[in-house]
Amino acid sequence: MGYYKNIKCGNCKYSFTGGYSPANGFMDSNLGIPYVKCPKCRIINATGDIPWSQFSSWKKIYHWISLIIRGLLYGFFLGAIIWGVLTKLLEIDFNINIFFPIGIGIIITLSIMIKYNTKTVKKIEKRCMNKDWDYLLSETKNN
Numbered sequence: 001m002g003y004y005k006n007i008k009c010g011n012c013k014y015s016f017t018g019g020y021s022p023a024n025g026f027m028d029s030n031l032g033i034p035y036v037k038c039p040k041c042r043i044i045n046a047t048g049d050i051p052w053s054q055f056s057s058w059k060k061i062y063h064w065i066s067l068i069i070r071g072l073l074y075g076f077f078l079g080a081i082i083w084g085v086l087t088k089l090l091e092i093d094f095n096i097n098i099f100f101p102i103g104i105g106i107i108i109t110l111s112i113m114i115k116y117n118t119k120t121v122k123k124i125e126k127r128c129m130n131k132d133w134d135y136l137l138s139e140t141k142n143n
């Protein structure tokens with residue numbers, strides 16, 4: 001979910017394309033692993049991200065507002081697209097209000113995002129505790 005930031009190693013210019021931390025993209029609150037070790041030259045780079053435990057109250061509020069706004073947007077489109085496919089492409093007549101599928105889309109999207117957020121927060125805290133700055137492309141992507 002979301003996209004992944006792209007930074008380059010300050011030493012050898014290795015590109016961390018596709019994943020040292022899951023980024024929000026739109027309205028990014030910089031939740032993530034603060035450092036990442038370059039797999040090529042082993043230099044530790046600062047990512048500009050911080051773990052949840054170091055978030056200020058304002059940053060926590062911003063993070064939740066951001067998550068809810070994105071959930072509403074993605075959920076709206078998810079509901080609208082599914083609704084469009086069912087009614088226009090498959091020509092099924094449900095005889096219900098369009099807000100019903102959109103509401104369901106929003107609930108599903110928000111639930112997934114909140115669950116993913118909890119998992120990500122825990123994973124980042126654990127890695128910070130262990131000072132584990134390894135660049136794990138597959139792990140950060142498959143959570």
Ligand SMILES: [Zn+2]
Nearest residue numbers: 009012038041
């Ligand atoms: Zn490097």
